[in-house]
Amino acid sequence: MHRIAGDALPDFTGIADAGSSRLEPLVGEAWAAVGDAGAAFDPVSGQGIANALVSGLIGGRAIADHLSGRRESLPTYACAMRATHERTAYLVADLYRQI
Ligand SMILES: Cc1cc2nc3c(=O)[nH]c(=O)nc-3n(C[C@H](O)[C@H](O)[C@H](O)COP(=O)(O)OP(=O)(O)OC[C@H]3O[C@@H](n4cnc5c(N)ncnc54)[C@H](O)[C@@H]3O)c2cc1C
Numbered sequence: 837m838h839r840i841a842g843d844a845l846p847d848f849t850g851i852a853d854a855g856s857s858r859l860e861p862l863v864g865e866a867w868a869a870v871g872d873a874g875a876a877f878d879p880v881s882g883q884g885i886a887n888a889l890v891s892g893l894i895g896g897r898a899i900a901d902h903l904s905g906r907r908e909s910l911p912t913y914a915c916a917m918r919a920t921h922e923r924t925a926y927l928v929a930d931l932y933r934q935i
Contacts, residue, residue, distance in 0.1 A: 854878065854879050855878055856875075856876060856877050856878045856881075856921065856924070856925050856928065857875070857876050858874065858875045858876075858917075858918070858921050859873065859874050859875070861914065862874050862875070862913070862914040862917055862918065863898075863910040863911065863913060863914045864910075866902070867899075868895045868898055868899055868910055868913055868914070869895075870888070870891040870892045870895035870896070871887065871888035871891055871892060872884065872888065874891055874895070874917060875887060875891070875917055875920070875921045877921070877924055877928075878924075878925075878928045880928055880931055880932075881924050881927065881928050881931075883924050887920065890920075891917055894913055894916065895913055895917075897909075898910050898912065898913035
């Protein structure tokens with residue numbers, strides 16, 4: 837077993853932006869961004885893992901539909917992701933106003 841006590845700890849210090857962000861465009865001719873790659877959420881929202889799972893599922897389905905000839909599937913996916921991201925940003929802003 838590796839002994840931790842006494843070992844030098846890695847340097848975790850640093851500053852990183854943890855605010856919400858979104859890739860635009862979220863989809864292209866034959867691709868869709870899912871999870872954090874598409875939309876990252878402010879940690880206070882607690883939405884990161886749920887979004888990664890949901891966007892992976894619906895993004896995957898949109899890609900399959902696109903490959904079956906349904907050209908509207910990727911823009912529809914992007915629209916749904918944008919709405920979720922904007923709704924969450926609104927709720928997070930409301931939360932910060934209460935602090
Ligand atoms: C400190 C911390 C605490 C968090 N706490 C919470 C929480 O409490 N609740 C919550 O909902 N969310 C939380 N999150 C956010 C959550 O972890 C992310 O939103 C979620 O993991 C995103 O999933 P993902 O699959 O999109 O990306 P990731 O989980 O980042 O997975 C991407 C994977 O791709 C791999 N990868 C990257 N580049 C390449 C490449 N070129 N080739 C092959 N593989 C590659 C990476 O190594 C990684 O394994 C937290 C995040 C952090 C950093």
